[in-house]
Amino acid sequence: MGQIPGRNEIANMPFSKSDLKSLLDYLDRPNPPVCTHTFKETLEFLSEKNLDQSKVLPWLQENGAGCDCEVIFNVDDAWGEFVGRVYIDEDSEDIVVKPKESKPWWKFW
Numbered sequence: 001m002g003q004i005p006g007r008n009e010i011a012n013m014p015f016s017k018s019d020l021k022s023l024l025d026y027l028d029r030p031n032p033p034v035c036t037h038t039f040k041e042t043l044e045f046l047s048e049k050n051l052d053q054s055k056v057l058p059w060l061q062e063n064g065a066g067c068d069c070e071v072i073f074n075v076d077d078a079w080g081e082f083v084g085r086v087y088i089d090e091d092s093e094d095i096v097v098k099p100k101e102s103k104p105w106w107k108f109w
């Protein structure tokens with residue numbers, strides 16, 4: 001799994017932690033439509049939330065996402081833990097919360 005983002009990455013986020021979490025939760029919802037290899041779902045979410053897609057889309061692309069399914073694939077890997085996403089383990093019915101890193105991100109070591 002990805003590392004916790006550094007302070008510069010966090011400072012450069014184009015939207016809030018909770019908005020990013022909502023976006024990931026939205027794209028990763030049960031039975032999503034098949035990805036059309038565009039940002040269709042992402043754009044719907046951004047316009048509903050009144051977020052600036054001209055800032056968010058380049059940021060998603062910098063984080064390795066070229067379409068909706070790659071947001072889940074690449075952005076969630078790097079940022080999911082940081083924004084507090086909860087993951088369901090498909091082999092069991094239990095909710096799995098990823099273990100915390102031993103070093104808190106806000107401390108400068």
Ligand SMILES: [Zn+2]
Binds near residue numbers: 037070
């Ligand atoms: Zn895709």
